[in-house]
Amino acid sequence: MESINSQSSESNVLIDIKGLSRSFGKTKAVDDVSFTINRGDICAFLGPNGAGKTTIIKIMTGLLEPTSGEILYEGEAYNPNRLSLKRMIGVVPQHNNIDKELTLRENLHVHGLLYKMRGETLKNAIDKSLEFAGLLEHKDKPSGKLSGGMKRKLVIARALMHEPKILFLDEPTVGLDPLARRNMLAFLSKINRERDCTIFLTTHYIEEAEKLAEKVIFIDNGNIITQGTSESLKQHIGQFVLDIGDEELQQEFFAERAQALSRLGSLEGEPVSIRETTLEDVFLYFTGTRLTKHA
Ligand SMILES: Nc1ncnc2c1ncn2[C@@H]1O[C@H](COP(=O)(O)OP(=O)(O)OP(=O)(O)O)[C@@H](O)[C@H]1O
Numbered sequence: 152m153e154s155i156n157s158q159s160s161e162s163n164v165l166i167d168i169k170g171l172s173r174s175f176g177k178t179k180a181v182d183d184v185s186f187t188i189n190r191g192d193i194c195a196f197l198g199p200n201g202a203g204k205t206t207i208i209k210i211m212t213g214l215l216e217p218t219s220g221e222i223l224y225e226g227e228a229y230n231p232n233r234l235s236l237k238r239m240i241g242v243v244p245q246h247n248n249i250d251k252e253l254t255l256r257e258n259l260h261v262h263g264l265l266y267k268m269r270g271e272t273l274k275n276a277i278d279k280s281l282e283f284a285g286l287l288e289h290k291d292k293p294s295g296k297l298s299g300g301m302k303r304k305l306v307i308a309r310a311l312m313h314e315p316k317i318l319f320l321d322e323p324t325v326g327l328d329p330l331a332r333r334n335m336l337a338f339l340s341k342i343n344r345e346r347d348c349t350i351f352l353t354t355h356y357i358e359e360a361e362k363l364a365e366k367v368i369f370i371d372n373g374n375i376i377t378q379g380t381s382e383s384l385k386q387h388i389g390q391f392v393l394d395i396g397d398e399e400l401q402q403e404f405f406a407e408r409a410q411a412l413s414r415l416g417s418l419e420g421e422p423v424s425i426r427e428t429t430l431e432d433v434f435l436y437f438t439g440t441r442l443t444k445h446a
Contacts, residue, residue, distance in 0.1 A: 165190045165317060165349055166211070171220030173206050180206040182373040184220070188317070188366070193343050193350040195360035197430075198370035199442055204353035205245060207370075208321045211351070212242045238266065241310030241348075245321040247302045249309070251295030255286055258294055259309050266313045276312045283346075284308035284338070300331030304338065311346065318342060320352040324359060336363055357430045357442055369434055376437045385428045388436045395423045404428065404436070 166188040173181040209215040213231025263273040369376040389404030391411040405411040
């Protein structure tokens, strides 16, 4: 596995994952995975269906035991039974696990009680979270009446109530229409900026990782393929690409546009086009398959 210029200084590391593995019978869902998440970053775990993303998020949030490996939160081993560590994290699972019969306020109330909030503190945390998510005006509606995008925001508002340092989101935009997806990405940026909250999300949408994340970690078949910033990953393989041929497309990568143009000039008679490298090209370069084909 390659780590490409991910620039994590020891003191800035919030979470340190070392040699994490998890098997289900003979299936190795996660196989010796190591990475760090820096304080304040948005970090995207990007990979096709079945790559191991949900398994890792479940292990990191204490819902699953790893077969082996270590997770350190601010240098301390993660123990889901310790309230102080549990308070550090907010979790948004892949499926909206809200009670549709309860109002928005009631859903958050139940969550607050679990985090030992009471009285005015609880009431204020509910109002603050709903307001931040733009849902305050709906607070007395049954949650089942919300749109898909609003239900997702409610789950996020609930996860933010106890002011976690890091928010985990498993495929936050799956099932949303394009407009709701765009709104969701803007909302996640706002959480990161205004709540000083580190974000770790899984996705199989390349453009989401590209738009949002400081650090992108590619995963396939339970292994980390490569990791780094979008820019460093693209620079590593070359910022410019020539697509050569039509049926059997071949790609050649170049650090400079001038080099790509010079090569293009030498390819007489072949269909060829020049463009900037994308994260999709990075996945293809390292795995030999397209991520969007899987998604
Ligand atoms: N509880 C389980 N029992 C058996 N196998 C499992 C279980 N959970 C996950 N797996 C297997 O582990 C592998 C990784 O699954 P995981 O759900 O972590 O992938 P994913 O990247 O999150 O995929 P998706 O995007 O489809 O959710 C898959 O082969 C899956 O079938």
